Every structure is written in C-alpha cells, then in structure tokens.
Amino acid sequence: MSVDPTSLRWSVDTYDARHADGTDEIIERTVRQSTVVPFNGFRLVGDRAGAPKLKNQVLAMVAHELRGPLTPLQLATQLIRKASADRPEVLRSLDMIDRQIAQIARLADDLMDATRIDRDALRMSQDRVDVVAFLAAPLAATALATAKRNQTFTAQIADRTLRIEGDPVRLAQAVNNLLHNAVKYTPENGCITVNVLSDGKDLVVSVKDDGLGISGALLPHIFDLFAQSSRTIAASAGGLGVGLAVVKAVVESHGGTVSATSAGPGAGSEFTLRLPIVIERRVAGEPT
Known part of the structure; x- marks a missing residue:
C-alpha cells in the first residue's frame, strides 16, 4: 500500500502487534528489577590521570564482548526458523529471541557510541x-x-x-x-x-x-x-x-x-x- 509521506498517520492492528509474546515483557521486567548502579554514582569521568582512557577501554571491551555472540545466535535462529516453518509455537519463541538479540545489539552500539562521544570521534559523512x-x-x-x-x-x-x-x-x-x-x-x-x-x-x-x-x-x-x-x-x-x-x-x-x-x-x-x-x-x- 502506498502512503503519502507528506502526511503520515499509522494505525497497525495485526495479530503480532496486538498479541506479542509476553516473554519479552517478563525478561525486561526482570532486568528493571535487578540491582541498578548509576554510572554517575561511580563518577566515570575520573579525576585521576588516565581514568577517562581506562573507562573508554572498558566500555569498548564490554561492547565487543556483547557483540561477539550475536552473529552465531542470529544464524542459529535463521536455521531453526527454516526447519520449524510449520511450528508456530517455535516461531513465536524465535521472534522473542530475535527481539532480545536486537536489544543486546542496541546496548553494544550505545556503549561504543559512548566512547566515541567522550573522544569527540563520532564518524560522519557529508x-x-x-x-x-x-x-x-x-x-x-x-x-x-x-x-x-x-x-x-x-x-x-x-x-x-x-x-x-x-x-x-x-x-x-x-x-x-x-x-x-x-x-x-x-x-x-x-x-x-x-x-x-x-x-x-x-x-x-x-x-x-x-x-x-x-x-x-x-x-x-x-x-x-x-x-x-x-x-x-x-x-x-x-x-x-x-x-x-x-x-x-x-x-x-x-x-x-x-x-x-x-x-x-x-x-x-x-x-x-x-x-x-x-x-x-x-x-x-x-x-x-
């Protein structure tokens, strides 16, 4: 369906949109209820020489470690999806896994961007x-x-x-x-x-x-x-x-x-x- 981008109003009402698997919500609620330590409480931008550099190295390492398992996980879900085309309960679980993979990927990207902002090094094209x-x-x-x-x-x-x-x-x-x-x-x-x-x-x-x-x-x-x-x-x-x-x-x-x-x-x-x-x-x- 063609949509005129000069005036856009979306109204999406599909089964997946209205009845998304509640497992995502359970996982996210568990994360929110876990202990959260604010970064500002640690004063990540330290006063000691070398502390900002060390912080960026730690964040970059964590981002790399987060991203590492994502590609094989994505490949695995694709293979399982092809082999389970006639099993809707498996497909729903795979959809949940895909959404959680996307969340982790976003987290890793945020961490990398944090190091780039601190170094004034966000890459831009023109x-x-x-x-x-x-x-x-x-x-x-x-x-x-x-x-x-x-x-x-x-x-x-x-x-x-x-x-x-x-x-x-x-x-x-x-x-x-x-x-x-x-x-x-x-x-x-x-x-x-x-x-x-x-x-x-x-x-x-x-x-x-x-x-x-x-x-x-x-x-x-x-x-x-x-x-x-x-x-x-x-x-x-x-x-x-x-x-x-x-x-x-x-x-x-x-x-x-x-x-x-x-x-x-x-x-x-x-x-x-x-x-x-x-x-x-x-x-x-x-x-x-």
Whole structure:
C-alpha cells in the first residue's frame, strides 16, 4: 500500500502487534528489577590521570564482548526458523529471541557510541539528504513499536522536498533515538506525535508524547552522557542513558541544536531537533 509521506498517520492492528509474546515483557521486567548502579554514582569521568582512557577501554571491551555472540545466535535462529516453518509455537519463541538479540545489539552500539562521544570521534559523512530519506526508517519502526503498545502514532511532514547536508545514517539514528525514548516512556494507549517542517533556514523535527515527562531536576542534564534518574531506572528497559547524548552529538556536528521541554512528571515531553537547510527544495528531475 502506498502512503503519502507528506502526511503520515499509522494505525497497525495485526495479530503480532496486538498479541506479542509476553516473554519479552517478563525478561525486561526482570532486568528493571535487578540491582541498578548509576554510572554517575561511580563518577566515570575520573579525576585521576588516565581514568577517562581506562573507562573508554572498558566500555569498548564490554561492547565487543556483547557483540561477539550475536552473529552465531542470529544464524542459529535463521536455521531453526527454516526447519520449524510449520511450528508456530517455535516461531513465536524465535521472534522473542530475535527481539532480545536486537536489544543486546542496541546496548553494544550505545556503549561504543559512548566512547566515541567522550573522544569527540563520532564518524560522519557529508551528503545531500532528502528529509524523507533519513526519516522513513525511524518512522516505520516507530509505527510498528507503537502498535505493539496500543499507542497512537501520528507523523506529519509539511514539505517532503526539504534537503539538508549531512550523514543520513547518523541523522536517522538521532531521530530514532528520540522516537525510541518516546515509545519507551509513554504508557499503553498514549499518543506520540512527530511534526517535520521548515522554520526560516532550519529544518525542525518535533517529537512530542504524553508520557512520563521529565522532572525539573533532570531536564537541564537530559542530554548528558549516562544521565540517570528514577525515571530512567524505572522505565529504561535496559537503557544506559546514552541515546540522548548521541542525539546531541550528531545534531551539533551538523550545525544544529536539540532541546527538551516538559511540564514535569506525568505531563509528557517534547524534543525539538533543528538542522540548517542547505537546499530548501529539490527540483523535479534533478539528479540526487
């Protein structure tokens, strides 16, 4: 089915979306109930000479060790899936395993990005990028994620011809991190809204939700690396507080800004990403 990206409203209502295996929730609840030690409590950015370097080496080693088993696990699930095409109970278990593998992969990526942010070494490419090109994947993934939680997801792109200059992979990652947080911190039956428009010479991407909100104490530090609070510990589902720091690093490397507003706990939040428009409109037939 063709969807007009200038005004997108998803409503996904499939069996898998409404009746996803509860095993994921059990696993994630167990993680959240485990002992959580905030990174800030350890003062990872140490005062002693060499402490930051040692911290980065440890994080990089942990990320590598996490990623190591993932490829054989993915290959194993693919083989089992092919051999179990007629066994729906096995396929449901494999779906759960695949989702948990994706969670571990995201954790490893977050750890690697944490070391790169600390060294100011996030890799970026520079290309002319259509706004729809780097938004399509994050929006589609969010549509599926919100459907599983019975959330309402609405996305509106005022002008699909807007173009910027930057790294499409990193830009998609930044938007995906904002959307991932919105889904994570918004309860079932909540609403998440994305608005994309131009404001003068800026491209503006707004992600608004009616979820848990952000306390006044946390708000000034929300983009700090490893920011922790009762909000993140209670609802992180294994997050490390790296995602928003990555958003800030990516956006600022593109000459833009990102900000967060919230009226407080329980009042939802809004994150606004602003990027300079290099070429406002692409002429029909112009080569990309």
